[in-house]
Each structure stands twice: as C-alpha cells, then as structure tokens.
Amino acid sequence: MLWNAVLLALRELRRNTMRSFLTMLGIIIGVAAVIILVTLGGGATRQVTEQIASLGSNLLMIRPGKHMGPAQSTGAAPFKLADAEALARDVPALAAVAPTAGSAMTAIFANENWNTAVTGSSEQYFRVSNRQLKSGRLFTASDVRSGSAVCVIGETVRAKLFGTRDPIGSRIRLNKLSCEVIGLLEAKGQSTMGSDQDDIVVIPLRTFHRRVAGNTDVGMIQVSVRDGESTAKAEEAITRVLRARRHLSESEEDNFDVFDLKEIATMLSGTTRVLTSLLGAVAAVSLLVGGIGIMNIMLVSVTERTREIGTRLAIGALEREVLLQFLVEAVVLSSFGGLIGILVALGSSLALAGVLGIPFVLNAPIVLISFLFSAAVGVVFGFFPARKAARLDPIDALRHE
Amino acid sequence: MNGNESTSTGPALIELAGVTRVYGTGDAAVHALGGVDLAIVQGEFVAVMGPSGSGKSTAMNILGCLDTPTSGTYRFLGVEVGGLTHNPRARLRRNYLGFVFQGFNLLNRTSALENVELPLIYRGDSPGVRRAQARQALAQVGLTGWEHHTPGELSGGQQQRVAIARAMVTRPVVLLADEPTGNLDSARSAEIMHLLTAINRDHGVTVIMVTHEPDMAAYAKRTIRFRDGLIETDHSHTGGG
Ligand SMILES: Nc1ncnc2c1ncn2[C@@H]1O[C@H](COP(=O)(O)OP(=O)(O)OP(=O)(O)O)[C@@H](O)[C@H]1O
Numbered sequence: 136m137l138w139n140a141v142l143l144a145l146r147e148l149r150r151n152t153m154r155s156f157l158t159m160l161g162i163i164i165g166v167a168a169v170i171i172l173v174t175l176g177g178g179a180t181r182q183v184t185e186q187i188a189s190l191g192s193n194l195l196m197i198r199p200g201k202h203m204g205p206a207q208s209t210g211a212a213p214f215k216l217a218d219a220e221a222l223a224r225d226v227p228a229l230a231a232v233a234p235t236a237g238s239a240m241t242a243i244f245a246n247e248n249w250n251t252a253v254t255g256s257s258e259q260y261f262r263v264s265n266r267q268l269k270s271g272r273l274f275t276a277s278d279v280r281s282g283s284a285v286c287v288i289g290e291t292v293r294a295k296l297f298g299t300r301d302p303i304g305s306r307i308r309l310n311k312l313s314c315e316v317i318g319l320l321e322a323k324g325q326s327t328m329g330s331d332q333d334d335i336v337v338i339p340l341r342t343f344h345r346r347v348a349g350n351t352d353v354g355m356i357q358v359s360v361r362d363g364e365s366t367a368k369a370e371e372a373i374t375r376v377l378r379a380r381r382h383l384s385e386s387e388e389d390n391f392d393v394f395d396l397k398e399i400a401t402m403l404s405g406t407t408r409v410l411t412s413l414l415g416a417v418a419a420v421s422l423l424v425g426g427i428g429i430m431n432i433m434l435v436s437v438t439e440r441t442r443e444i445g446t447r448l449a450i451g452a453l454e455r456e457v458l459l460q461f462l463v464e465a466v467v468l469s470s471f472g473g474l475i476g477i478l479v480a481l482g483s484s485l486a487l488a489g490v491l492g493i494p495f496v497l498n499a500p501i502v503l504i505s506f507l508f509s510a511a512v513g514v515v516f517g518f519f520p521a522r523k524a525a526r527l528d529p530i531d532a533l534r535h536e
Numbered sequence: 537m538n539g540n541e542s543t544s545t546g547p548a549l550i551e552l553a554g555v556t557r558v559y560g561t562g563d564a565a566v567h568a569l570g571g572v573d574l575a576i577v578q579g580e581f582v583a584v585m586g587p588s589g590s591g592k593s594t595a596m597n598i599l600g601c602l603d604t605p606t607s608g609t610y611r612f613l614g615v616e617v618g619g620l621t622h623n624p625r626a627r628l629r630r631n632y633l634g635f636v637f638q639g640f641n642l643l644n645r646t647s648a649l650e651n652v653e654l655p656l657i658y659r660g661d662s663p664g665v666r667r668a669q670a671r672q673a674l675a676q677v678g679l680t681g682w683e684h685h686t687p688g689e690l691s692g693g694q695q696q697r698v699a700i701a702r703a704m705v706t707r708p709v710v711l712l713a714d715e716p717t718g719n720l721d722s723a724r725s726a727e728i729m730h731l732l733t734a735i736n737r738d739h740g741v742t743v744i745m746v747t748h749e750p751d752m753a754a755y756a757k758r759t760i761r762f763r764d765g766l767i768e769t770d771h772s773h774t775g776g777g
C-alpha cells in the first residue's frame with residue numbers, strides 16, 4: 136500500500152512539475168542556507184582554533200606602557216635586556232624568555248627589495264613563538280652573544296627576494312647591515328589579527344641593537360609558560376618582578392602590560408561560534424517557513440483537486456490511501472527539496488570557502504539533521520492537508536466545481 | 537414492490553426498501569427520496585428517468601454506495617449495506633461497482649492507460665497484471681492506440697469511453713452511469729449506448745443508467761421513472777434500441 140501511495144504521489148508530482156519545483160524551492164533554500172552557514176561558520180571557527188594552536192605554547196607578550204590591545208605603546212620606558220634576564224632567573228614558571236626589538240625595514244637582495252618586519256631576538260625566540268625551521272639552521276646562543284651578522288627569514292620574504300633560488304648562504308642587506316641567510320622558517324600563514332606571519336626577518340638581538348637600532352631597547356619580551364603551570368600565576372610573578380625593577384610604588388599603576396594572546400584568540404573563536412549558531416538559527420527559521428510553504432501549497436492543492444479526490448474515492452480509494460498519497464507527496468517534495476538543498480549547499484560552501492580563504496569543514500551531522508528535518512517538515516506540514524483530503528465526502532467532492 | 541416481475545426471474549442483486557434521503561434538517565430539509573422500494577436482478581439493463589430534481593442522482597449515489605440512506609434498507613447481494621461506514625463502502629465500490637459520471641471525471645494530464653489503471657492500483661494488483669487489464673479494457677471500448685493520450689487530447693466521446701473502461705476494468709457486478717451521454721452529441725451518445733448494451737449483453741454486467749432522453753432509454757430493457765423522490769412508473773420492455 137505504501138508503494139502504491141509512492142507511485143500515485145510521484146505521478147501526481149510529475150503531472151505538476153512546475154508547482155512541485157516551486158514548492159520545493161522553500162525547502163531547497165532553507166536547507167542550503169542552514170548548511171552553508173554552518174559549514175562556513177565551522178570553517179571560520181576551525182581557522183581561528185588552528186591559529187590559537189599555532190600561537191605557541193602558553194605565549195605571553197610583555198610590553199612597556201598601557202595598551203588596550205596589542206597596539207602601539209604609550210611612551211613608557213622600554214625594557215632592557217636585563218629585564219628579560221631577570222624574568223628568566225626569577226620566574227621559575229617560565230620555560231623560555233625571548234626579548235625582542237623590531238623595526239620595519241627594506242630588505243634587499245640583488246635587484247629585489249621588499250619591505251618587511253625585522254626582529255632582533257635571542258635564540259629562544261623560535262621556541263617561544265613556536266616557529267619551525269624549514270631549511271638551514273637557526274642562530275644559536277653564541278651567535279646572539281657575539282652579535283653575528285646572520286638572519287633567519289620567513290617564507291614571504293624568501294619568495295619576494297629569492298623567487299625560485301635557494302636563499303641559504305646568500306647575503307641580504309638591511310640598511311647598513313649585510314647579513315647571511317642561515318635559515319628559512321616553515322610557513323605559518325595569517326595570524327588571528329590578519330597579519331602575515333611569514334613576512335619576517337629574525338636576527339640576533341645584539342646585532343639588531345648595534346647595527347640596526349643604535350640603542351639597547353627591548354620593545355617586547357615574549358615568554359612561554361611551562362606546561363602545567365598556571366598562566367595567571369606566571370602573569371602575577373612577571374608583574375611582581377617587573378614592578379620591582381621599574382621601581383613602582385604601591386600606589387602607582389603598572390606601566391607595562393602582560394598579554395595572553397591565547398585569551399584574545401579564544402574570545403575571537405567564541406564570537407565566531409556564537410555568530411555561527413545565530414546565523415544557523417536564522418536559517419533554520421527559513422527552513423520552517425519553507426515547510427509552511429509546503430503546507431500552503433498542499434492545502435491549495437487539496438481544494439484545487441477536490442474533484443479528483445472525489446473521483447479517487449468513488450472508484451474505491453480508501454480514506455487512508457488518499458491520506459497516504461498526500462502525505463507521501465509532501466514528504467517526497469520536502470525530502471527531495473532537502474536533497475537538492477544539500478547539493479546546492481555543498482557546491483556553494485566549497486566555492487565560498489575557497490573565495491573567503493577559510494577551510495571547508497563539512498559538518499556531517501548538520502547535513503543529516505537538515506535532511507531529516509526537511510523530511511519531517513513534509514510529514515508535519517503535509518499531514519493536515521492530507522487528512523483534510525482524506526476526510527472529504529466522495530459525493531461532496533464530486534459535486535465540487 | 538415495483539420490481540416484482542423482475543425479481544421473479546432470479547435472485548435480487550439490489551433491493552431497496554423504504555429508502556429515504558433527506559438533505560439538511562428542520563425547515564431547510566429537502567426530501568430528495570421519499571421512501572423508494574426497488575429490486576433489480578443480475579443482468580438487467582435499467583434506464584432511470586424523471587424530471588430534474590426528482591431524486592435520480594440521489595438514488596444512484598445510494599445504489600453506488602457513495603451515499604447512505606437516511607432511513608430504509610439497501611441490500612446488495614442479500615447483504616445490508618445501507619449502514620456501512622466509509623471504508624467498507626469503499627471496498628464495496630472497488631470490488632463490485634463501477635461508476636460512470638456525466639462529467640467523465642478523468643484525471644487530467646494523465647494518460648488514458650494510467651486513468652484506467654487507477655482502480656487496479658487501489659485494489660493492489662501487480663503492475664504487469666494491471667497494465668494488461670487496462671489495455672484490455674481500453675481495447676474493449678475501442679481505444680486501442682489511444683493508451684498514451686491524456687484526456688485533453690481526446691474527444692468527449694473518447695473521454696467517456698475511457699471513463700467506461702475505468703469503471704469496467706475491475707469487472708464489476710454493477711455498472712452505474714449517471715447521465716453518461718449528457719455531454720455528448722447524438723452520434724457519440726449512440727456509440728456509448730452500443731457499448732453499454734454490449735457490456736450488459738456479453739458480460740452479464742448489470743447496467744443502471746440515468747438519462748433524460750427517451751432515445752437512450754430505449755436501449756434499456758426496463759425504464760424506471762422518478763417524480764418527487766418516488767418511483768412513478770416502472771416498465772419492462774424489449775431493449776436493444
Ligand atoms: N447535497 C445536497 N444538499 C442539499 N440538497 C440536495 C443535495 N443533493 C441534491 N439535493 C436536492 O435533492 C433533490 C434531488 O436531487 P437529485 O440530484 O437527486 O436530482 P436529479 O433527479 O438527479 O436531478 P437532475 O436531473 O437535475 O440531475 C433536489 O431537490 C436537490 O436540490
């Protein structure tokens with residue numbers, strides 16, 4: 136009997152191809168919207184999460200001055216190398232301490248030049264900021280002590296200056312400093328804040344102080360907290376040590392800032408996730424509206440097809456056969472619409488993810504749920520019109536004009 | 537009883553006793569049938585005539601188990617069926633009765649073959665069986681070669697023949713036709729009457745037909761006249777036109 140109902144329903148839908156398609160459109164759009172939003176949202180969340188993971192283990196950034204975010208400092212005295220050494224000595228919770236100083240500068244190789252960010256730091260920098268070496272070598276503690284003219288470059292700098300050539304062993308020029316490229320860093324992509332983390336040249340701090348900056352300021356100290364140690368406790372200890380070294384009295388505010396980048400990134404990913412659920416909810420409402428569209432069309436078609444229903448009843452259709460036929464029509468419409476919606480959604484989210492540069496994260500449960508939901512929409516919104524059709528009195532239905 | 541002469545020739549297929557049908561209630565009540573007694577035996581060809589509003593269609597609907605009497609009894613093959621509920625009546629219709637309507641009532645945009653198949657689908661026949669039977673029924677009404685035409689592509693006479701094929705395909709015991717030629721010209725009407733006569737003669741199907749035209753009634757072997765919800769006259773005669 137179910138098979139017969141399916142057969143009759145399919146014949147009915149085939150008879151009214153255009154109406155069937157328009158009815159499905161609501162569901163197609165609803166399902167596609169839900170899946171596209173959830174997929175893209177998932178991709179964005181994944182991207183942020185991956186960036187958090189790549190930030191380095193328990194990275195804290197310490198900057199002089201007061202900041203509202205990782206922006207420019209507001210004129211407090213810079214740190215000195217001794218501050219970083221004090222932190223490494225006096226805060227046992229820290230695994231590594233990297234004093235850094237930076238400056239935007241033009242790097243030149245042969246005829247190529249490229250504006251990039253030059254950072255002077257210790258050999259600990261790579262560990263703290265979680266940078267892997269791709270080829271060559273990193274500079275060592277002795278390079279840092281002696282202030283040798285060596286540098287490690289990022290992928291973007293390599294691409295801009297060297298093209299297809301191997302950079303290792305070549306010398307690049309940074310203002311007056313000519314230094315040998317000894318290492319190439321593994322690419323890391325964009326940061327959470329959107330800057331290119333591969334557009335970078337790292338040289339020993341002492342080299343930077345002497346040959347580039349002409350002073351001994353340390354613009355920022357980056358530290359990583361030991362695994363298992365509380366970041367908050369480490370922050371407190373750092374604050375205590377630095378307050379003492381900067382001679383701040385009880386009543387004075389900190390004139391430096393300790394950032395937990397991870398905190399900011401986590402907040403960002405939380406926002407993305409909330410946004411995704413919100414948009415998903417909006418899309419779900421559109422799916423519901425699609426369901427009401429189906430009900431509307433089915434109700435109209437019950438009225439429109441009253442005579443036909445009368446005929447079916449007159450030639451021996453049982454009440455439940457008419458009910459089942461209408462129900463199957465609604466379910467076929469909505470689940471077929473759901474299926475098309477899924478295909479549309481997969482196609483467009485794949486394309487959109489490419490355009491927006493975020494990973495394509497297929498959320499299988501959502502695909503399944505929206506399909507089941509669209510089928511359920513058919514049952515729920517198809518039932519009322521179906522029952523109305525089945526309960527028609529054959530003679531009344533036949534008299535209907 | 538009005539049908540006494542006929543019942544003597546065999547067991548009654550259809551027996552109405554004191555059947556009334558009242559539409560509406562109170563002051564607005566319409567007594568469409570006011571106590572009808574009627575017996576029809578297997579194999580008869582009955583024409584039902586009478587002025588408009590005399591209750592012909594009401595009686596046909598009750599005979600066709602589309603409607604139930606307000607009071608009185610309806611025995612079909614000796615079984616009381618007047619009080620049956622929806623589904624048993626639907627089963628009765630699909631197994632024993634074929635209905636032909638004045639307005640054909642075919643499903644539009646659906647081929648002749650699929651229209652004729654429809655009752656067999658509801659009866660649960662397998663696709664092969666119902667295909668073959670539908671083709672055979674269409675052949676019987678002279679529509680071989682027209683199986684895949686939709687009602688819109690068929691003439692009125694052809695449409696009515698499809699409707700007759702659909703009523704006949706289940707091999708019913710009784711074929712009920714309410715003004716089957718009402719929408720057709722006289723040549724098409726004659727075709728339909730020949731068809732009904734053949735069905736009655738060759739297959740022993742009991743045919744009950746409402747008509748306004750004496751020419752059409754002349755094909756039947758018995759004519760029943762209604763007036764004001766009652767049977768006025770009931771004549772048997774030699775049918776065959
Ligand atoms: N559904 C209904 N509701 C109310 N009154 C009805 C209904 N159907 C029929 N009637 C009334 O019952 C009476 C008999 O109607 P019926 O249709 O049986 O007449 P008929 O003999 O078939 O007429 P015609 O030759 O015009 O088809 C009429 O007075 C009609 O108005």
Ligand SMILES: [Mg+2]
Binds near residue numbers: 592
């Ligand atoms: Mg009538």
